[in-house]
Amino acid sequence: MTPLPTLPPRQPPARKGTFRTWGRRFVTVGVVATVGYLGWKYGLSRFTGSRSIDRPLTAVVQRGELKITITDRGELESIDAVQVTCDLEGGGKLVSIIEEGKHVKKGQEVAKLDTDTLLKMLNEQDVKWQTAEGKVKSGRSDLAQAKNKAESEIAKADLALTLAKIDLESYDDPQGEFKRDVDKLKGTLELNKKQLKEAEDDIAFTKGLVKDGYAQLEQIRAKELTVQQRKFEVTSAEADLTLLEKFTRKKKITELKAKADEAERELKRTKETQQSLIEKAEGELKSAESTAEIEKKQLTRLQQQIERCTIHAPSDGIVVYSNSRYWDESARIRPGAQLYYRQEIFSLPDLSRMRVKMKIHESVIKKVKVGMPATFQVEALTNHTLNGKVLKIATIAQADGWRGAGVKQYETTLSLDDIPSDAGLKPGMTADVKILIGVLPDAVSVPVGGVTEYESQKVVYAVTPTGITRRDVTVGESNEQYVQVTAGIEPGEEVALDARTRAAADLKATKPEEKK
Numbered sequence: 001m002t003p004l005p006t007l008p009p010r011q012p013p014a015r016k017g018t019f020r021t022w023g024r025r026f027v028t029v030g031v032v033a034t035v036g037y038l039g040w041k042y043g044l045s046r047f048t049g050s051r052s053i054d055r056p057l058t059a060v061v062q063r064g065e066l067k068i069t070i071t072d073r074g075e076l077e078s079i080d081a082v083q084v085t086c087d088l089e090g091g092g093k094l095v096s097i098i099e100e101g102k103h104v105k106k107g108q109e110v111a112k113l114d115t116d117t118l119l120k121m122l123n124e125q126d127v128k129w130q131t132a133e134g135k136v137k138s139g140r141s142d143l144a145q146a147k148n149k150a151e152s153e154i155a156k157a158d159l160a161l162t163l164a165k166i167d168l169e170s171y172d173d174p175q176g177e178f179k180r181d182v183d184k185l186k187g188t189l190e191l192n193k194k195q196l197k198e199a200e201d202d203i204a205f206t207k208g209l210v211k212d213g214y215a216q217l218e219q220i221r222a223k224e225l226t227v228q229q230r231k232f233e234v235t236s237a238e239a240d241l242t243l244l245e246k247f248t249r250k251k252k253i254t255e256l257k258a259k260a261d262e263a264e265r266e267l268k269r270t271k272e273t274q275q276s277l278i279e280k281a282e283g284e285l286k287s288a289e290s291t292a293e294i295e296k297k298q299l300t301r302l303q304q305q306i307e308r309c310t311i312h313a314p315s316d317g318i319v320v321y322s323n324s325r326y327w328d329e330s331a332r333i334r335p336g337a338q339l340y341y342r343q344e345i346f347s348l349p350d351l352s353r354m355r356v357k358m359k360i361h362e363s364v365i366k367k368v369k370v371g372m373p374a375t376f377q378v379e380a381l382t383n384h385t386l387n388g389k390v391l392k393i394a395t396i397a398q399a400d401g402w403r404g405a406g407v408k409q410y411e412t413t414l415s416l417d418d419i420p421s422d423a424g425l426k427p428g429m430t431a432d433v434k435i436l437i438g439v440l441p442d443a444v445s446v447p448v449g450g451v452t453e454y455e456s457q458k459v460v461y462a463v464t465p466t467g468i469t470r471r472d473v474t475v476g477e478s479n480e481q482y483v484q485v486t487a488g489i490e491p492g493e494e495v496a497l498d499a500r501t502r503a504a505a506d507l508k509a510t511k512p513e514e515k516k
Contacts, residue, residue: 056496058463059447063491066443066484068477069434070368074358074414076378076429078349082315083322087308088113091340097333100321101426104313104348111345113309122302129299132292139285146281150274157270161263168256178249185244189237196230203227317348320427349427354416356388356431359409362397367437369393374414377432380424388415390435438477444490445482449497451475454506460485461502463494470506 086092097111104110171177203223210217313319321333322344331337333345356376360368368390376386390412397408414433419425450460454470462471473488489495496502 056461056463056468056498058494058496059450061444061446061485061489061491061493061495063442063444066440066445066477066482067436067479068438068440069436069479070360070364071432071434071480072358072360074356074376074431074433075427076354076356076416076425076431077427078347078351079353079355081320081347081349081427082317083347084110084311084314084345086113086339086341086343086345088305088339089341091338091343092309094333094335094337094339094345096335097321097346098319100319100346102319104317104319106313106315108313109310110313110319111311113311113339115306115309118302118306118309122299122306125295125299125302129292129295132288132295135288136285136292139281139288143278143281143285146274146277150278153270153274154267157263157267161260161267164256164260164263168253168260171256172249172253178244178252181244181248182241185237185241189234189241192230192233192237196227196234199223199227199230311345313348315348318351318426320347320349322346347427351425352419354419354425354427355391356414356416356433358412358414358433359398360393360412362408362410365393365397365410368412368435369437372435372437374433374435376414376416376434378423378425378429380426380429381420384420386419386431387417389417391415440477440484443476443484444486445484446489446495447481447497448478448483450495450499451483451485452499452503454503459499459503460489461496461499462489463496468496468502470502 092113095112095114098104098109173179203220203226206219206223210220323332339345370390370393372390374388374390376388378384378386392413394411397410399408414435416425446460451458451473453459458473458475459470460473461468471488474486476484476486478484
């Protein structure tokens with residue numbers, strides 16, 4: 001015997017524009033839908049005319065096609081909707097937003113966020129950027145000066161090296177300074193020797209005159225002093241020449257070579273020092289430029305953030321607020337609301353292409369398959385039924401919020417086919433959804449009010465000429481109105497529609513006997 005599925009408890013009604021809770025999906029098996037069953041009874045019952053007040057409302061067991069459906073409420077949404085989010089980093093306060101449902105044109109201002117804090121930050125950042133730009137200009141000037149100074153210092157050191165090399169080359173050249181000094185000393189020595197020879201010849205001539213009595217002896221003594229002077233000069237010149245050739249030359253060449261080597265080292269040091277100064281200036285300039293670039297990017301980012309505080313419509317459409325968290329008053333889209341980054345603010349849906357989303361209880365989700373047909377009743381389209389089918393079933397269940405007592409439901413998406421052009425459907429509208437999950441072409445069925453449970457057994461109360469008798473039955477599938485009976489009663493028989501009340505009375509009647 002296959003029992004009817006245990007239905008979940010009825011949930012508090014959902015607010016308009018959201019998915020309805022599971023409690024509205026099925027009518028509990030024991031509840032009598034009085035109006036519907038009255039019509040069914042009076043059309044099918046073999047009792048006609050007026051009836052006694054004591055006679056129960058009854059229905060004839062029927063054989064025929066039984067459609068098995070799942071019924072619930074869903075919410076309309078656009079298939080193609082342009083979502084507009086809060087692109088302000090860190091979020092912001094919503095200052096104003098156009099009224100929901102208003103039609104807007106592309107580029108039209110729709111909402112504004114508070115910019116006071118950003119404007120203050122922008123002014124402060126502009127000062128930082130201007131300061132950084134000043135350091136860049138100073139760094140460029142310092143680099144130019146460093147390069148000019150380096151060029152001057154290197155040229156000076158290079159000139160000193162060139163002069164040192166010239167001094168060395170000119171001194172030791174065959175026609176150079178050393179040769180000149182040697183020739184000069186040799187000339188002086190030769191002149192001194194000639195003067196000595198002349199002095200010696202003069203004294204000899206004077207001695208002859210003295211001997212002949214033509215000169216005085218004192219004249220000879222004076223001439224002798226001159227000869228001695230000339231000999232000293234010759235000796236001194238010879239010593240100078242020897243010193244020049246033997247020692248002074250080596251010393252001078254050593255000094256000039258050392259000077260040239262030092263000039264070369266100084267040139268190298270100057271190049272390295274100046275290059276270091278240039279690199280330092282370049283590094284400081286690069287650092288200043290990097291800082292200025294960072295400050296500029298930050299300035300640009302703040303400018304962009306301020307621009308993002310004014311939100312324009314990306315396309316034509318009707319403004320629909322993104323109030324998915326309807327239970328959270330603080331998250332509602334309204335002036336004064338605090339938005340977070342990437343929060344959806346509103347959408348501009350394409351009203352020509354719509355679909356329905358609903359949530360199906362975990363107890364029956366296995367019966368629903370993609371492609372199953374569905375019908376929809378929308379309050380905006382009175383007495384008009386729309387058709388569609390199941391498009392997608394979520395693979396992961398969602399808890400039905402803190403009010404759902406742990407009930408798990410699966411979000412299901414359905415198509416809306418052949419929408420009339422003048423339907424006026426809008427996202428957020430409520431649709432009564434009926435999904436056809438199966439058809440029993442030759443089913444024996446009774447109204448749900450005719451079946452109940454008695455001591456864990458499904459029963460009906462059959463109406464016979466001799467009275468009303470409780471009878472065990474086996475049930476199969478069911479919908480909101482009818483239950484399939486696979487065994488225990490036959491078509492044409494009549495059942496009471498107050499089965500639940502009768503079962504309760506029977507149980508109450510048996511309790512005194514059990515106590516005895």
